[in-house]
Amino acid sequence: MKENVRYTLMVAGxxxxxxxxxxxxxxxxxxxxxxxxxxxxxRLAAFVFLTLQLLLDHNFSRLFHQGKAVLILVxxxxxGFLLDLFANLGYANGSLSTGTALLKTDVLMVNLATVILYxxxxxxxxxxxxxxxxxxxxxxLGVDFGKMAFHPTDLYFLLSALCVSxxxxxxxxxxxxxxxxxxxxxxxxxxxxxxxxGTSAGVTGAFQGFSWQVSPSFxxxxxxxxxxxxxxxxxxxxxxxxxxxxxxxxYLLLMPVLSCFIGVFFLHEELTVEKMLGIxxxxxxxxxxxxxxRINHAG
Numbered sequence: 001m002k003e004n005v006r007y008t009l010m011v012a013g014x015x016x017x018x019x020x021x022x023x024x025x026x027x028x029x030x031x032x033x034x035x036x037x038x039x040x041x042x043r044l045a046a047f048v049f050l051t052l053q054l055l056l057d058h059n060f061s062r063l064f065h066q067g068k069a070v071l072i073l074v075x076x077x078x079x080g081f082l083l084d085l086f087a088n089l090g091y092a093n094g095s096l097s098t099g100t101a102l103l104k105t106d107v108l109m110v111n112l113a114t115v116i117l118y119x120x121x122x123x124x125x126x127x128x129x130x131x132x133x134x135x136x137x138x139x140x141l142g143v144d145f146g147k148m149a150f151h152p153t154d155l156y157f158l159l160s161a162l163c164v165s166x167x168x169x170x171x172x173x174x175x176x177x178x179x180x181x182x183x184x185x186x187x188x189x190x191x192x193x194x195x196x197x198g199t200s201a202g203v204t205g206a207f208q209g210f211s212w213q214v215s216p217s218f219x220x221x222x223x224x225x226x227x228x229x230x231x232x233x234x235x236x237x238x239x240x241x242x243x244x245x246x247x248x249x250x251y252l253l254l255m256p257v258l259s260c261f262i263g264v265f266f267l268h269e270e271l272t273v274e275k276m277l278g279i280x281x282x283x284x285x286x287x288x289x290x291x292x293x294r295i296n297h298a299g
Contacts, residue, residue, distance in 0.1 A: 007242060010235055011251050017231030019258040023266070024225035031218060035088045036197055037206040043194040045226020050187050050233070063187060069178040076170055076185060077192020083163035084193075085200075090156035100141050102157035104134060107249050109165040114246045122246070125288055125295045132285030133253045139278025140256045168245045175241045182241070186233030250289055257282055 021042075028038040054060040066073060090099050111130060114120045174180045201207055239248050257279050263269035288295070 007239075010239055010242070013231060014235035014239055014248075015251065015254050015258055017228050017235055018252065018255045019262055021225060021228035021232055022255070022259055023262045024221060024228060028222060028225060031214075031221075032206075032210055034201065034204075034206040034210065035084075036201040036204060037210055039084060040194065040197040040201050040206075041222050042225040042229055043190055043197055045222050046190050046229035046233075047194055047226075049226055049230040050183075050190055053230070054183060054187065057183070059183060062184065066180075066184065066188075069174065069180055069184075070188075072170065072174050072178060073180065073185060073188035074192055076167060076174065077189045078196070079163050079167040079170065080189050081193045081196040083160045083167065084197075086156045086160035086163060090154060090160065099154065099157045101138055101143050102154060103161050103164075104137060104253075105158065106161040106164040107134060107246075107253060109161060110168065110246045110249045113165065113169065114244065120244065120246075123292060123296045125292050126246075129285045129288035129292070130250060132288065133250060133282050134285075136278045136280070136282030136285055137253050137256050139281060140260050140275050141278075142272075142274065165249075168240065168249065171237060172240050172245055175237075182234065182237035185237055186230075190229070190233065247289075250286070253282065254286060 025038060025042060028042060029035050032038045032041070051060070054063070087099070087103060090102075107130060111122060111127070115122055171185060174185055175182075236248070239251070243251075260269075260271065260275055260279065264271045
């Protein structure tokens, strides 16, 4: 029972951390006018928190004794940067509705990879629950299917979803094959992404184009985003070690539901009938997934 409560809290922490990060990231991108600069600042704040965490745990020296595992840790960071880069390129040239829908295909990609590549069994109820949750999430996100039109640049969204999916399995492999823990993976991932965001921001002139004379509240917001990013690393990687990748991805579909409430209470967004319906649909799909053992045992 205690173990079940623990991992329920771990999943809840993951969803909350990711929801807070996206809400803060949205604001910081707006204030800086640059997704690259915002990404750099948020990862820089996370770098500070991750460093403090390792120092307090007396694990900092382990960073320099990773041996052959360094390569896979760097690869995880590169994919972490690419998934953000492709999504940003897609939004710069495509529609919001199409992009939002295509980015969520990572759930289906992971399901297919689980069955085809990893030969794991997914029941009919798993596919039904996945589809229902995905439909509910798209309603919550306000995807307008009537205005959706596919353009060649929308392939960036699919590439981003692919990077998200592949990276999840690479992280799982780093944990199982190289016995890397969440803290080492987190630090290397964030360091690589920070370096790539900083380089990209420098090349594009984002640093020069930003007025650094901002209010202290801006830096507090950046710190909150960095703390949320640290929370993502802490909870997400530990959940990947405990659960199958496809199940973790399904839990993350609850993130837009929580983000919806964050938007209503803190960003003055409207809770429409469509969003409320989407929340109910998404939770119904989640209920099907959570009852998978009972449903299939009874069958």
